[in-house]
Amino acid sequence: MDFRLGPKSDAFRAEVRAFLDEHLDEETIERAHQTGTMHSREFHRAIGRQGWLAATWPAEYGGQERDPFEMTALRDELRLAGAPTDGMGLSVIVCQTIRRVATEEQKADFLPRALAGEICMSLGYSEPDSGSDVASIKTTATRDGDEWVINGQKMFTTLAHVADYVFLLARTNHDVPKHKGLTMFLVPLDSPGIEIHPVHTVGGERTNATFYTDVRVSDHFRIGDVDRGWDVMTVALTFERGGFGLSEADRVWEQAVAWAKETRRPDGSRVIDDPFVRERLATMRTNNEVARLLAYRTSFVAATGGLPGVEGSMHKLFYAESMTSDAAELVDMLGAEGVVQRGEDGAPVDGWVEHLFRHAAVTTIYGGTSEMQRSIIAERGLGLPRSGR
Ligand SMILES: Cc1cc2nc3c(=O)[nH]c(=O)nc-3n(C[C@H](O)[C@H](O)[C@H](O)COP(=O)(O)OP(=O)(O)OC[C@H]3O[C@@H](n4cnc5c(N)ncnc54)[C@H](O)[C@@H]3O)c2cc1C
Structure with a gap:
């Protein structure tokens, strides 16, 4: 058996190494380890400008149509170099999901900015009492005209303190089985009513507890159908x-x-x-x-x-x-x-x-x-x- 990834992947690997020599310095790596925030806005933007957040995507979205073996080479090199890539990983999960389930208007609004590395996403699924059994979450979103009002608490919202949006799972219906009453939102993290508190893990990473009090977002920020948030989660988990x-x-x-x-x-x-x-x-x-x-x-x-x-x-x-x-x-x-x-x-x-x-x-x-x-x-x-x- 030949376990090598092939010449295309090897060539891309060399390209990634040259990029890292130019754009990743020791200070950025050390700062990530010191603070536990595995993200650098500048490095994230550089990756985005290079087109590598959308490396595997079709050209119609500005992607480079690279194959999964090339992606593996990219991830290998980033990891070997110790690059802070949490923002890259989280943003790509959200973008891949938006591409599959969101409206054309939402895709046009979020994807170009996210794939260029101008904005960064975080994931708001887990809560203090709901991690493995995430469908049992208690954070609610209640409809009020064209807006949704969000109340609750999320746990382990990694990068919320540096990200622009949180991909937030909320309960919108209490009268149906737990998996059927959930809806997904992409909430701007500068919305009034959001509080972010640091949580430092034994592993040296900083994550966050996030609190939502009467946070208002328009229906534009709802991703997928009402009460079909579990379907959106299923798509997102495949990419995680x-x-x-x-x-x-x-x-x-x-x-x-x-x-x-x-x-x-x-x-x-x-x-x-x-x-x-x-x-x-x-x-x-x-x-x-x-x-x-x-x-x-x-x-x-x-x-x-x-x-x-x-x-x-x-x-x-x-x-x-x-x-x-x-x-x-x-x-x-x-x-x-x-x-x-x-x-x-x-x-x-x-x-x-x-x-x-x-x-x-x-x-x-x-x-x-x-x-x-x-x-x-x-x-x-x-x-x-x-x-x-
Ligand atoms: C550093 C860090 C970063 C994270 N970042 C994010 C993030 O960005 N966004 C986000 O939404 N979440 C994030 N999480 C949350 C993570 O997904 C949850 O911690 C994880 O899913 C476990 O949930 P829990 O902590 O509630 O533990 P629990 O679900 O309460 O589990 C406790 C223990 O019980 C076991 N257990 C539970 N159910 C079963 C079962 N059915 N069968 C067998 N064993 C079971 C578990 O394996 C575990 O050992 C992060 C967590 C950490 C530690």
């Missing part, structure tokens, strides 16, 4: 679990190997010569390779006209779980100093292993928890009976 290709685990593995080669123990031996260290690094490298191939498989399914639902879950589950266990092994490998954080004196591997250890745990939660991914694989992939959800 696509393959990521290379990940931060690949970047940290490279950094850990370099450190082990150049660091000597008190007896003068190189760390890399310790068989215990080599075994751990080899295990992680193997897992990273499996994760990458699972990601490429989702690209392959998409490239051949399929919807990679189960494949996306398989990749997300394996990537998050193996990264969690491998990061723990690497922290052990570093010994007591392994818990010294980035920015503190004496942090081995510049603190990146310790950071991965904390961040890996968070990846098992967002975009659907590992348990939810297991249920999807069991039910949709293996045809097992539904769990108690």
